[in-house]
Amino acid sequence: MNKNTYDLKEITSKYRPIVTFKVKKSIGSHTPEWEDIVNEIMLNTIEKIKSGEFKGKSSVGTYIYTITRRRIVDYIRRKKRRAHKYIPESDPFPDPHEQIENKERAEMLAKKLEQLKPKYKKILYLYYYKDLSRKEVAQRLGISPRKVSERVHYAQKLLRKLIKK
């Protein structure tokens, strides 16, 4: 693939959400620095593609994943060093816009969850609230592990439908 044919805008819009998810999962979504880190990773990627340093030996996704991983490890290492010098950290500043949007979505989802039949609630309770494994849930309910997956899957399908309504 020719290195100059990448659509950088498309890459940004496609991968930014994935990078954001991974960064937040790794360093905690309450950590205020997550946004800066995501910005850095995206900028870094674009630069490397522009300069031709990315030669297309791996897929763009894998390339960005490698950059993301490295940046997170680096952040955690630096943070440890900082933590030992007891430098106070800045206060979290959640993005109010994103917060409201997420909150509304979450509230709606919570309401729909309440409307589910006990059969589905029970499985979501054990599997997602109690963090039990598929096998443990299966044992508790006296059904097969396969059935557990199917039921969870179906509950999600129902939720999707309820939300669309």
Place this chain on the structure above:
Amino acid sequence: MKKCRYEDLIDDYLFNRLSQEKKKEFEEHFFNCPRCFEQIKEKNELISVIKDNADSIFKDMRIIEESKSNARDKILGFLSPKPLISAAVTAALVLIIVFAVIPNIIKGPPDFVVSDDGIRGGSITLISEAIPSEFRWENLGNDIEYKVFIYNDELLWEKNTQENTISLPDEIKTKMVPGKSYFWQVKAFSPEGTLISSSSKVQFTWRENN
């Protein structure tokens, strides 16, 4: 649409049950698979909504559980007309409560994974890294009171807080020996003071300077 072979790993990934190697493989995969990523996002949202709103979502399930135990009382009451037996029944009930109810409240030892992701486990997710001086865990909601414990061989320090983060006071820091292993743990209590959740004890090593 054909199912992706990685789809079955999504839950284990979100609950940090994958080995370091498998996790890396899976992450590399979803960086390349929009379909899996969509599902991860959806499930992740579902899990956090369930965790944050469990009281309202599962309120009728508690009623189910309660009515079950009422039925049990009635059966036992029917079997025990005499006072002596009723004492035995009371003891049995206590045992039922101890064995049937408490294991539901206190989670068993969760699997903790120490990785570049920090430490997670239990239904309280500990967010701080392996060698923290500030401890952080996932917020379980408003009005929750947390109790943080630091142990070496015995309890070294405990502190209540409503925040989801805490720093060690200097007098405790000076008590800690560099290179030695310690454990930390967080328990969550409802406003009424009932234990809602408990993380497992997670090991860390104290280093004064890097």
